[in-house]
Amino acid sequence: MSNPGGRQSAAAKAAAMRAAQENAERRRRWLMIGGVVAALAVVVGVAFALQVQRDTTDPDAAVPAGATEEYGVPLGESSAPTTVAVYEDFLCPVCGVFEEAVSDELRAAVDDGRIVLEYRVVAFLDRASEDEYSTRAANAAAVVLDAAGEDAYAAFHDLLFAHQPAEGGPGLSDDELVDFAVQAGATEADVRAGIEGRAFEGWVRNATDAMSRAGVTGTPTVFLDGEVVEGETLQDVVNQTLAAAQED
Amino acid sequence: MLDPTGPFSLVSESAPRLAAVQGWVGLAARLLVGGVWIVAGVLKLPDPAESVRAVRAYQLLPEAVVPTVGYLLPIVEVVIGACLVVGLLVRGTAAASALLFAAFVIGIAAAWARGLQIECGCFGGGGHREGASAEYPFEIARDVALLLVSAFLVWRPRSRLALDNVLFGTTERIHT
Numbered sequence: 021m022s023n024p025g026g027r028q029s030a031a032a033k034a035a036a037m038r039a040a041q042e043n044a045e046r047r048r049r050w051l052m053i054g055g056v057v058a059a060l061a062v063v064v065g066v067a068f069a070l071q072v073q074r075d076t077t078d079p080d081a082a083v084p085a086g087a088t089e090e091y092g093v094p095l096g097e098s099s100a101p102t103t104v105a106v107y108e109d110f111l112c113p114v115c116g117v118f119e120e121a122v123s124d125e126l127r128a129a130v131d132d133g134r135i136v137l138e139y140r141v142v143a144f145l146d147r148a149s150e151d152e153y154s155t156r157a158a159n160a161a162a163v164v165l166d167a168a169g170e171d172a173y174a175a176f177h178d179l180l181f182a183h184q185p186a187e188g189g190p191g192l193s194d195d196e197l198v199d200f201a202v203q204a205g206a207t208e209a210d211v212r213a214g215i216e217g218r219a220f221e222g223w224v225r226n227a228t229d230a231m232s233r234a235g236v237t238g239t240p241t242v243f244l245d246g247e248v249v250e251g252e253t254l255q256d257v258v259n260q261t262l263a264a265a266q267e268d
Numbered sequence: 269m270l271d272p273t274g275p276f277s278l279v280s281e282s283a284p285r286l287a288a289v290q291g292w293v294g295l296a297a298r299l300l301v302g303g304v305w306i307v308a309g310v311l312k313l314p315d316p317a318e319s320v321r322a323v324r325a326y327q328l329l330p331e332a333v334v335p336t337v338g339y340l341l342p343i344v345e346v347v348i349g350a351c352l353v354v355g356l357l358v359r360g361t362a363a364a365s366a367l368l369f370a371a372f373v374i375g376i377a378a379a380w381a382r383g384l385q386i387e388c389g390c391f392g393g394g395g396h397r398e399g400a401s402a403e404y405p406f407e408i409a410r411d412v413a414l415l416l417v418s419a420f421l422v423w424r425p426r427s428r429l430a431l432d433n434v435l436f437g438t439t440e441r442i443h444t
Contacts, residue, residue: 052435056357064343071316071339144318225317232321233331237386 077229081222084166086173090234091227092138093165095174096130102264104129105138105243107236110157110180111145111187114254118240119181121258122265127174129265139177142228142239145187153191156215158224160197163214168206176204294427297417298352301365304414305349311391312342322394325386326375344368352421355430362421369415373408380404 087093092105104126108115129135141161143154157180165173179200185191192200194216201211214220235248242249242257244264251257312319320338323329329337348368351361372390379386385400388407425432 049436053357053360056435057360060347060351064340064347067343068339071313071343075316075320075335075339077317144321147318229317229321232324235327237325237384 076222076225078222078225081226082220083223084162084220086165086170087162087223088138090138090140091142091223091230092140093161093170093173094136094138095127095170096136097133098136100130100133100136102134103136103138103243103245104261104264105140105246107140107142107231107239107241109142109145109154109239110161110184111143111149111154111191112239113184113187115240116181116184118254118258119178121254122261123178123181125262126265135265139173140227140231141177141224142231143224144228144231144239148187149185150188150190151193153185155221155224156194156197156218157191158227159218159220160194160201160211160215162220162223163211164201164204164206166220167210167214168201168204172201172205176201176206179204290424291426291428294358294421294424295355295429297421298355298358298427298430301362301414301417301421302349302352305345305352305365307349308391309342309345309347309349312389313346316342318394319389322387322389325384325389325394326379327382327384328375328378355427355432356435358427358430358432359422359425362418362425366415366418366422369411369418373411373415376404376407376411380408 090105094103106118108119126135126137130137141158143158145154146152148154161173161176161180164176180192183192183196183200197215198208198212201215202208240254240257242261244260249257249260251260312322316339319342320335323338323341324331324334344364345368348361348365351357352365372388376388380401383401387394387400388403390407421427
C-alpha cells in the first residue's frame with residue numbers, strides 16, 4: 021500500500037531495462053548474421069572470379085590451317101550441292117558405330133562431288149578417360165590437319181575410329197597417335213611436338229564450347245545443310261545421312 | 269522464429285527428450301544434405317567450361333546468364349554444403365538448399381517433358397547421353413527427398429554441434 025507509485029516506476033524501469041537488453045541482443049544477432057552473410061558473399065565473389073579465369077576456352081588459341089569458323093574441317097569440293105556436318109568425339113563409342121555405318125559411303129559421295137563432308141571434332145569425354153584421350157586425340161587431328169592437310173586429316177580420323185579405345189580406360193598413347201599420323205601421311209618431325217605439347221588444345225576447347233552454343237548436347241550429331249538431323253535411334257540418323265549423301 | 273523460446277523451439281518443458289532427439293536428427297540432416305552439396309560442387313569445380321555447358325544443355329536459361337550460372341552453381345553448392353555441415357546460418361542455408369533442389373527438380377522435369385536426353389550434370393558431366401531419360405525418375409526422387417530434408421531444417425534449424433549455437437549463444441538452452 022505504501023508508495024505504490026515508486027513500486028510502479030521500479031517495475032517500469034526494470035521492464036525498460038529488459039527491453040533495452042533485448043534490443044541490444046537483437047542488434048548483436050543481426051550484425052552477426054550480416055557479418056557472416058557478407059563474409060560468405062566475399063568467398064563466393066572471389067571463387068567466381070577464379071572460375072571465370074579458369075575457364076579453359078581461349079579466344080586467342082592457335083587455329084589449325086584449313087579449319088572453318090565453325091571449328092570444322094571440310095572435305096570435298098565447295099561446289100557440292102549438299103553439306104553434311106558431323107559433330108564427333110574420338111572417344112564416343114556411338115560415334116565409332118556411326119562411322120562404321122556411314123564412313124565409306126560419305127567418302128564416296130565426297131569423291132563424286134555430291135557432298136561436302138565437314139567433321140567437327142570436339143572433346144568432352146575426358147571424364148571417361150584415364151589419360152584425357154578425348155582432348156589428346158582431337159588435338160592430334162588438328163595437328164595433322166595443320167601439318168599435312170585435309171586428306172591426311174581424313175585418313176587420320178578414320179584410323180582413330182578404327183582403333184577406338186573403350187571408354188573408362190587408357191586411350192592411344194601419344195606415340196601411337198604419332199604413328200597413325202605418319203600412316204595418314206604426315207611427317208613425324210612435323211607432328212610429334214604438336215601432339216605431345218597439345219598445340220591446339222585451346223582450339224579444341226573452343227570447338228567443344230561452340231558445339232554447346234550451337235545447341236548440340238551430344239555426339240554424333242549430324243547437320244544436313246545446316247539443319248539438325250533428328251532421329252529416335254542412331255539407325256534413323258544413319259539412314260537420313262546416307263539418303264542425303266545418295267541424292268543426286 | 270529465431271527466438272529459442274518461440275513456438276518452434278526445441279525447448280519445450282513438456283518434451284525435453286523430444287528436443288534432444290531433434291537436436292541429433294537435425295545434425296544428421298545437416299550432414300546428409302551438406303555432404304551431398306559439397307560432393308556435387310567439388311566434382312564440378314575443376315572444369316568451369318563443362319559446368320557452363322551442362323547448364324546450357326537444359327535449354328531453360330537465356331544465353332546471357334548461362335555462363336554466370338554455370339560458374340556460380342558449383343561455388344554456391346560448396347558454400348551451402350559447408351554452411352550446413354558446420355551449422356552456420358542453418359535456417360537460411362537450408363532455405364537456399366531447398367530452393368536449389370526445387371530448381372533442379374523443375375530443370376530435370378522440364379528436360380523430361382521436352383524429350384531431351386541429357387545427363388543431369390548433378391555431380392559433374394552433363395550434356396546428351398543416349399538413354400539418359402531413364403535416370404530422370406530416380407534423379408527427381410532423390411532431389412525431392414533432399415528438398416524435404418532441407419525443408420525440415422528450415423522448420424527446425426536448431427541442432428547439435430552447430431556453429432550457430434556458439435555464435436548466437438543458444439547452447440545452454442538446447443541442453444536444458
